[in-house]
Amino acid sequence: MKEIVVLSGKGGTGKTSITGSLAALGAENLVLADCDVDAADMHLLTEPRVQIQEDFYSGKTALVHTEGCVHCFKCQQVCHFDAINVIDGEFVVDPIECEGCGYCYQVCPTHTIDMKKRLAGKFFVSKTRFNNTLVHARLGIAADNSGKLVTKVREEAAKIAGQEKVDYVLVDASPGIGCPVVASLTGANLVVLVTEPTVSGLHDLSRVYELVSKLKIKTVCIINKADLNEDMAEQIKGFLQEHNIRLLAEIPYDIKFTEAITIGKTVVEYDEIGIGKLLKESWKTVKQILNDKN
Amino acid sequence: MQIAIASGKGGTGKTTLAVNLSVLLAEKFAGSRQKVLLIDMDVEEPNSGLFIKGKLQQQEVKYRLVPEWDEDKCTFCKRCANVCEFNAIAFLGVSVLVFPELCHSCYACSDLCPEDALPMVQHRMGETKIFSLNNHLQFIESRLDIGVEQATPLIEQTRKLIKEQYSGNEWFTILDSPPGTSCPMMEAVKDADLVILVTEPTPFGFHDLKLAMETMDELEKHYAVVINKYGIGNDDVLNYCNEKQIPIIGKIPNLRAAARLYSAGKAMVDAIPEIRVEIENIYQQILKLTEAET
Structure with missing residues (x-):
């Protein structure tokens, strides 16, 4: 081949x-x-007549939970992509800016940040x-x-x-x-x-x-x-x-x-x-x- | 005012649109304090500079920061490789390998290394050149080195350069963006007041235009459409935009004479009157749309 x-x-x-x-x-x-x-x-x-269709996941996105957050600002301070905003007193990740590096996740003292798999697209096999x-x-x-x-x-x-x-x-x-x-x-x-x-x-x-x-x-x-x-x-x-x-x-x-x-x-x-x-x-x-x- | 052409x-x-609009506006601005700044954001394949030649004013090598392994300090704790979400660090026997093309410059490995054994160092990505054509036209070109895979960091640095040095209201800024709908294009249009989506009236042009529109909606960008090579293909683009009430601010006719001028690297506004009229019209429409915004 x-x-x-x-x-x-x-x-x-x-x-x-x-x-x-x-x-x-x-x-x-x-x-x-x-x-x-x-x-x-x-x-x-x-x-094409689609025969197989699959979601394609690649990389991650940070997600800050409100419960447990002690508002220490550490996540925002370490983020080099300006992806963490404070909206109405809560920390919110901008999924477009977030590169999924997990630095915030590593430094969060109360473990209130999750790294979620990111849906990056769809992929198809067709005839x-x-x-x-x-x-x-x-x-x-x-x-x-x-x-x-x-x-x-x-x-x-x-x-x-x-x-x-x-x-x-x-x-x-x-x-x-x-x-x-x-x-x-x-x-x-x-x-x-x-x-x-x-x-x-x-x-x-x-x-x-x-x-x-x-x-x-x-x-x-x-x-x-x-x-x-x-x-x-x-x-x-x-x-x-x-x-x-x-x-x-x-x-x-x-x-x-x-x-x-x-x-x-x-x-x-x-x-x-x-x-x-x-x-x-x-x-x-x-x-x-x-x-x-x- | 900043207009992105994508x-x-x-x-x-x-x-074609970016260059001809720039040339036309520089002529119009003669005698006023207004100036045109044209920037080629298609760092992978920058072409605007083939159409306008100016005097080189400034030239700068552009770097981004990536970690570099310090053999003497490393204790092989593997913290760096564990925190890296991009597999950019690998342990190979008694050495640590850093893959700059995988690295996203997030600093996590460098900052979290307990021994400071991964200092961030400069890694070359390309060059930015600033040209002056006349009192009313400046041109900036950023060019990615061949073999460097990530275009977005160079586009980001170029965008920030414009923000810092050319934000005065005398500047009418025109960005020639990269093709596609993914990160390089999104980074290029980030600061634009208006995005002009250039399409051709063919099924390929129409399909990719709809993708670009979805991206603009996601970014919450104000946009309008210019149909180039008008006269070929079919009316799908026209009908779709009318139906969705998306402004079509120009229809540039499909002319072999225009294709020939393009092929030779020449601007069209001084050679083909009907194109000059169309570009002038596009400028008036831009003014209308951006006035309505502010």
Whole structure:
């Protein structure tokens, strides 16, 4: 089983459209993981029928009981997150500010603080209309710990891939370079970078690639909206050559991309002969690279 | 006045709106005492600086505090590892390992160590740069080091810097926030008087907009919507906002000429009159909404 992670650095380059297309092409031979847990969109393309739904708990939140509290202010004094407020003479924890470090719990002389498990989101295992399994999640509103939920989604996808004996796990990652992205990359065999020929596209690509190269993962790239700016497209190709990153496809700037998602289809289904053909070639190459013996 | 520009989904046009609004306002403010402060809060992938170039005024390395093991003082009582809720401290034979990327800088281990063997020391996370473009426009960029996983502490320090040094009423502050709906975005918008949620009229844009709205409701933030790439997709965003009586304060048309300018790192307000009119209109709407507040 091989893990493919689709990454972009910059948001809005077409990552989810392209991942959805690869999922349509891979069909029952893959498990799909939507690791962009705080703006998860893959379910909008795949019509998932939810089979398993679970609450996801991660971290803790302090809870100050009024009974037994001697109003010594110790909890408020040690909190580095300004999470403990005094309201009408009682100590109240702001769950958005509280990081769940438990320092207040440790110092409370009357043991009137409890550390409660925190509901961080929901996680789902579904069957898609492509006949593959989609593992997805929804981060709780204003919840922390998206990195841990990403890890949960990715690990669950890998586990199911093992049980179903499929060849690939396909991961749609979040934008950025921080903890959710690092969590998505753990265990990856191949990274597919999706970029666009804009100054921001190249800037963000180079930052996310620096992260990927630190982790020494084999990398390929798709340039989306490739004909938007020829000069920038050349600069991106220069960057790819310099770092020995194989260019899989140059996809034209085409309204068909948004037309497809507007009717809930992947672009490979909507434009079979144009963009669809380019993505079919890309998927073939991805499989070849992963099945090469080195 | 502080306006945060956020989105949920990445790539909807946050930077475009932040930069063009800043450029337009700096022109308008000429001859007055008012000034624009633009801050790039998307520390993982900061892009605003690609569109406006100014003279570097100040540059500072940013640190947060994490514990460092003092071998000579440690008696291996394991108190630190026991109090740490984040598994950031591990005992390995006769040494103690601290994992800065897991640490939340809560100080519990450091303060509660009976031997003072875990002093808090500076740990580099990135850099903040302050640029001056002209008498009416300043730009601040915070940039996370690659490999640093936690973006929120750097965003928090940037937010506090603005609060301390730019709270005078001559400043009209515009924050370019990170994408998503989790902690980095919530930290970025914390001090804003108004949050502008930029979306695109596609199912992805619509879905992530609703998540961003829920987050704003949870934070009790006053918000309004700008639809970018207006003309693509469908009317779901428009109908939803009308139904919920959420103000739509701008519709930026989908123009290939605008995408081309963006791709080359150029502002649009001086090149495309219809976009200038729309941005001007957005500014007027901001004034109306914030006046109504105060």
